[in-house]
Amino acid sequence: MDNWKLKEHPQLSRNNIVAVVVLDGWGEFKPDKYNCIHVADTPTMDSFKKSAPGRWRLLRAHGSAVGLPTEDDMGNSEVGHNALGAGRIFAQGAKLVDLALASGKIYQDEGFNYIKPSFETGTLHLIGLLSDGGVHSRLDQLQLLLKGASERGAKRIRLHILTDGRDVLDGSSVGFVETIEKDLAELRGKGVDAQIASGGGRMYVTMDRYENDWDVVKRGWDAQVLGEAPHKFKSAVEAVKKLREQPNANDQYLPPFVIVDENGKAVGPIVDGDAVVTFNFRADRMVMLAKALEYEDFDKFDRVRFPKIRYAGMLQYDGELKLPSHYLVSPPEIDRTSGEYLVHNGVRTFACSETVKFGHVTFFWNGNRSGYFDSNLEEYVEIPSDSGITFNVQPKMKALEIAERAKKAILSRRFHQVRVNLPNSDMVGHTGDIEATVVACKAADEAVKIIIDAIEKVGGIYLVTADHGNAEDMVKRNKSGEPLLKDGNIQVLTSHTLKPVRFLNCLLEMF
Ligand SMILES: O=C(O)[C@H](O)COP(=O)(O)O
Ligand SMILES: [Mn+2]
Ligand SMILES: [Mn+2]
Missing domain, CATH: 3.40.1450.10 (BPG-independent phosphoglycerate mutase, domain B)
Structure with missing residues (x-):
């Protein structure tokens, strides 16, 4: 019989409520006009900057750090959420x-x-x-x-x-x-x-x-x-x-x-x-x-x-x-994921995103496995995404709705883990529309605030991170980091990046 029992944490009680927020496509990069996260008004995420290194670290989210073949491979949602959900790295x-x-x-x-x-x-x-x-x-x-x-x-x-x-x-x-x-x-x-x-x-x-x-x-x-x-x-x-x-x-x-x-x-x-x-x-x-x-x-x-x-x-x-x-x-055998551990230990979890990223905090998180481990202990909420549009026309997407659902779940005190994916910086970044991506990043930041405020109300813990970079660099660059021009024009980068991501929590100093 597999032993699923988790040890009690020496300082943290199992009754704590933990919010896990994944900002999709939110990497760290130098401030410049093609860094939409820098350009956007993001007071919540900015306020954490001041708390480094006490409360946040940079993590690699590309290449071998997430199980990809080479260091030239940018991160992506599948490998990022697989790694976050399983807490281990698998050859992808x-x-x-x-x-x-x-x-x-x-x-x-x-x-x-x-x-x-x-x-x-x-x-x-x-x-x-x-x-x-x-x-x-x-x-x-x-x-x-x-x-x-x-x-x-x-x-x-x-x-x-x-x-x-x-x-x-x-x-x-x-x-x-x-x-x-x-x-x-x-x-x-x-x-x-x-x-x-x-x-x-x-x-x-x-x-x-x-x-x-x-x-x-x-x-x-x-x-x-x-x-x-x-x-x-x-x-x-x-x-x-x-x-x-x-x-x-x-x-x-x-x-x-x-x-x-x-x-x-x-x-x-x-x-x-x-x-x-x-x-x-x-x-x-x-x-x-x-x-x-x-x-x-x-x-x-x-x-x-x-x-x-x-x-x-x-x-x-x-x-x-x-x-x-x-x-x-044969696919990677991503077993013993955190979600499975939690249900074996009777911990109630809530996961939410909008349709286009819903599977990221459920399917990918659980090792490319659809459905619940235990529907009595888990609740997955999918907010319907707009369909038939490119998200630069609706850059706020459903960020606030996701945050409100998470807030409700936190304040209900029915769940001990509440995890969400906020898609904006990634989905809008992929459209290559720089102005819209700035709006997207602001919306995601507002959503983070709603969730953190709720967690603070219940005296809980938050973890905020990202699965890979995207919106922090929207232009193709040469080796020295300057925009690489083609026929006199910049080349907009619609893809993810090789940049690191932030991992922050309210307790990092304790670990
Ligand atoms: O499928 C996509 O939208 C892109 O190829 C990768 O984006 P994601 O890994 O963030 O989903
Ligand atoms: Mn992603
Ligand atoms: Mn993406």
């Missing part, structure tokens, strides 16, 4: 896929052997994010997988790409498509019928999360499975270039397109007998598609056709739902 999906590809084990394991019989008469479809962002997927892993699968019998391959612009610079999609087109041309030279079949921008096509907007997944389904999309092109390079010419076009939001042959027929719908691999290693934005591809009973949108395929995820994305049931690489 990105790293596990690297190892499996390098050793060739990926081709020996169950997942690949499950899809392989389809290579005989069917097509291998690869669906995922095409960039080298390293947050959800990596181009070099896709390249290796293409090579490995073709060497192992895949004779017809179709790629369904999602353009990025969120973990990498906007506009970089064209280069990534050109790169992968070269690889596909090489494969064709070797007699493999390989080409891109469909595409679209990740935030508009396929990669929704936490069931915020199923239309996003449906748009992808129509293009990938049914071969239908409002835009049709002869090649993906042409598609991305042309679609980017539209006013306000952005890699994250490119409309769905399909590639058609000379007769106008889609070159790669998914049909009975095919194999499908979703090549993202990160879970949150693949779960919805995995459900659509795998679940016999499915009512989130009309699939029109539900092809009988052999489907494998790069990883298993949800450990509780065992979804998908086949996968190429």
Whole structure:
């Protein structure tokens, strides 16, 4: 029998109420005009600055410190919340896929052997994010997988790409498509019928999360499975270039397109007998598609056709739902998380965020496991996010609503841990809208104040930290830290950063 019993803390009583606040995408960086956290009016977080080093420290939130393959890997929500929730560092999906590809084990394991019989008469479809962002997927892993699968019998391959612009610079999609087109041309030279079949921008096509907007997944389904999309092109390079010419076009939001042959027929719908691999290693934005591809009973949108395929995820994305049931690489086994410890010790917990980050303080926090450990002891509250908008138009998002719910939970004294994620600095930072990001940071700061005031009322404890940086640096820089100009202009950074994050609490001196 596992021993879950936690020792009493020598100074802190178990009846204390602890608020855990994760400011998503709130890193530490030098004050400058592209540091939106510095520019924003953030009196609450600023007031803590004066208390350093007594009450706060800087923590590394990228690279090996959070289980990522290299020190050049920026942090992200999955690895950040996994680490916070488990209190331990695990080799993350990105790293596990690297190892499996390098050793060739990926081709020996169950997942690949499950899809392989389809290579005989069917097509291998690869669906995922095409960039080298390293947050959800990596181009070099896709390249290796293409090579490995073709060497192992895949004779017809179709790629369904999602353009990025969120973990990498906007506009970089064209280069990534050109790169992968070269690889596909090489494969064709070797007699493999390989080409891109469909595409679209990740935030508009396929990669929704936490069931915020199923239309996003449906748009992808129509293009990938049914071969239908409002835009049709002869090649993906042409598609991305042309679609980017539209006013306000952005890699994250490119409309769905399909590639058609000379007769106008889609070159790669998914049909009975095919194999499908979703090549993202990160879970949150693949779960919805995995459900659509795998679940016999499915009512989130009309699939029109539900092809009988052999489907494998790069990883298993949800450990509780065992979804998908086949996968190429085993996910990190994130066990004995803090949430599980708390329920085993009868500690009541409350977790809250708005939809777009709800799974961060539940699913990721609990080691990529959906649902409650014990619904009698836990309450998870999801505040519905606005859907169908980019968050620069509503930069305050639901920060105040989240804080008010947390306040209520704290003042009710029904819970001993109240944890929230405040999404603003991250979600608005990803839009690249600097002015809106400043407003976002202010809203998050106001939310922190509401929570801390409530904690002070009940004589509780607060911990405030972040999962990784984002809003503290909104511009691409050269090695000496100056903005790197392109054609005389700054290049807005929509991605996360490698910057450290603050960890503060009202008691740090005690530890
Ligand atoms: O999925 C996203 O929105 C970005 O790729 C990463 O952001 P997150 O890690 O903060 O969710
Ligand atoms: Mn995050
Ligand atoms: Mn983010």
